[in-house]
Amino acid sequence: xxxxxxxxxxxxxxxxxxxxxxxxxxxxxxxxxxxxxxxxxxxxxxxxxxxxxxxxxxxxxxxxxxxxxxxxxxxxxxxxxxxxxxxxxxxxxxxxxxxxxxxxxxxxxxxxxxxxxxxxxxxxxxxxxxxxxxxxxxxxxxxxxxxxxxxxxxxxxxxxxxxxxxxxxxxxxxxxxxxxxxxxxxxxxxxxxxxxxxxxxxxxxxxxxxxxxxxxxxxxxxxxxxxxxxxxxxxxxxxxxxxxxxxxxx
Amino acid sequence: xxxxxxxxxxxxxxxxxxxxxxxxxxxxxxxxxxxxxxxxxxxxxxxxxxxxxxxxxxxxxxxxxxxxxxxxxxxxxxxxxxxxxxxxxxxxxxxxxxxxxxxxxxxxxxxxxxxxxxxxxxxxxxxxxxxxxxxxxxxxxxxxxxxxxxxxxxxxxxxxxxxxxxxxxxxxxxxxxxxxxxxxxxxxxxxxxxxxxxxxxxxxxxxxxxxxxxxxxxxxxxxxxxxxxxxxxxxxxxxxxxxxxxxxxx
Numbered sequence: 204x205x206x207x208x209x210x211x212x213x214x215x216x217x218x219x220x221x222x223x224x225x226x227x228x229x230x231x232x233x234x235x236x237x238x239x240x241x242x243x244x245x246x247x248x249x250x251x252x253x254x255x256x257x258x259x260x261x262x263x264x265x266x267x268x269x270x271x272x273x274x275x276x277x278x279x280x281x282x283x284x285x286x287x288x289x290x291x292x293x294x295x296x297x298x299x300x301x302x303x304x305x306x307x308x309x310x311x312x313x314x315x316x317x318x319x320x321x322x323x324x325x326x327x328x329x330x331x332x333x334x335x336x337x338x339x340x341x342x343x344x345x346x347x348x349x350x351x352x353x354x355x356x357x358x359x360x361x362x363x364x365x366x367x368x369x370x371x372x373x374x375x376x377x378x379x380x381x382x383x384x385x386x387x388x389x390x391x392x393x394x395x396x397x398x399x400x401x402x403x404x405x406x407x408x409x410x411x412x413x414x415x416x417x418x419x420x421x422x423x424x425x426x427x428x429x430x431x432x433x434x435x436x437x438x439x440x441x442x443x444x445x446x447x448x449x450x451x452x453x
Numbered sequence: 454x455x456x457x458x459x460x461x462x463x464x465x466x467x468x469x470x471x472x473x474x475x476x477x478x479x480x481x482x483x484x485x486x487x488x489x490x491x492x493x494x495x496x497x498x499x500x501x502x503x504x505x506x507x508x509x510x511x512x513x514x515x516x517x518x519x520x521x522x523x524x525x526x527x528x529x530x531x532x533x534x535x536x537x538x539x540x541x542x543x544x545x546x547x548x549x550x551x552x553x554x555x556x557x558x559x560x561x562x563x564x565x566x567x568x569x570x571x572x573x574x575x576x577x578x579x580x581x582x583x584x585x586x587x588x589x590x591x592x593x594x595x596x597x598x599x600x601x602x603x604x605x606x607x608x609x610x611x612x613x614x615x616x617x618x619x620x621x622x623x624x625x626x627x628x629x630x631x632x633x634x635x636x637x638x639x640x641x642x643x644x645x646x647x648x649x650x651x652x653x654x655x656x657x658x659x660x661x662x663x664x665x666x667x668x669x670x671x672x673x674x675x676x677x678x679x680x681x682x683x684x685x686x687x688x689x690x691x692x693x694x695x696x697x698x699x700x701x702x703x
Contacts, residue, residue, distance in 0.1 A: 307557035
């Protein structure tokens with residue numbers, strides 16, 4: 204039975220899993236769980252993931268959720284996945300796990316909190332929460348500094364000094380791509396101080412294309428809709444299509 | 454060269470790593486990083502962990518931080534660690550990683566946010582933040598419900614239906630033990646609805662004693678000091694000994 208990937212491409216961990224499968228030639232069926240329609244909270248989907256979040260996979264009798272656990276599982280059980288994604292070497296592997304664990308309460312928390320409290324409230328017709336946005340921004344900047352000065356300090360193109368990407372590059376870059384939905388000036392302001400980070404995003408994209416661009420098409424469409432918004436909270440189509448997007452992500 | 458574990462036993466992930474080493478007979482040197490003295494931010498310690506958090510380890514040439522990555526590494530490279538802690542079976546392993554990843558933004562986030570915004574501000578002479586405490590409580594209750602109804606739904610004593618504990622049991626139970634510093638009534642109010650959770654904490658303690666109790670001695674001493682506090686913000690000894698405790702944890 205073919206691997207099933209339950210995902211919404213508006214969700215950054217969903218995109219990481221989809222890109223990983225495509226880059227590694229893993230045969231899978233993508234099952235769209237439309238988080239704008241709250242399908243992740245349906246009884247059917249909760250049979251797959253009781254936490255009501257995407258992505259999740261079903262592989263034979265195995266049901267699994269949490270994108271990092273999924274990426275590790277896929278790297279270990281599918282033949283033909285190149286070693287650099289999740290090396291057999293226990294020392295390299297431990298370092299990758301350290302990045303992935305760090306990500307949860309740092310880059311992810313900062314990026315999600317910032318996006319949820321800046322670009323989304325106007326699109327959803329909700330009031331802004333400047334304090335929450337400021338807290339998110341603080342965590343985001345602190346995390347970007349750590350990526351720039353520590354995780355990318357090696358001589359290679361990727362995290363931990365690697366010359367080829369690992370699942371950590373895929374997870375963290377997918378997260379940063381979510382910042383694309385921000386206003387162009389704000390996006391530039393946030394990333395401008397981090398030259399290595401900007402280059403690393405390009406390198407990860409390059410290493411995983413055409414799948415990277417293909418998986419991000421939906422995000423760029425959402426971005427275009429957001430940029431077109433004439434004023435705060437007036438575009439009901441955008442509001443409807445974005446509603447509940449972020450709280451539903453993993 | 455002996456494994457070095459840089460830890461503060463007031464930090465829940467530090468305790469998880471220490472208990473794991475002791476239960477599994479791993480020979481190690483415990484290096485106290487006193488977070489009440491902000492030693493985790495010292496130049497010397499930042500050579501070990503540039504993120505300035507405990508725990509961290511040095512094993513020969515390997516430096517590693519993030520407690521889940523450390524637990525996985527130790528389980529894989531040290532001989533004599535029983536399989537149930539981190540099974541060789543890739544399906545069981547994936548499920549354990551799913552619990553560990555879920556933990557970051559759920560049980561951990563809820564428990565830390567709640568403790569930081571309830572019992573600690575009075576001890577540190579800081580004003581309470583009821584809104585932040587309420588948000589932490591919400592995440593904490595939701596996470597406890599998921600542990601009770603989903604992660605502990607199997608017939609075994611431990612997470613995922615296991616009959617013996619894994620590193621996920623150790624990490625999550627160490628987190629919940631931090632609630633011991635709360636006022637007794639509040640502690641009971643929070644855990645009362647979760648009978649399986651309460652039993653699971655006991656079972657994990659039982660499975661890892663005497664090391665579990667020994668590793669928690671310092672926490673119980675802090676609890677006793679907090680309970681003795683006559684009024685808000687007057688006990689400078691407690692204030693000093695607790696200052697900067699929680700923001701410093703991993």
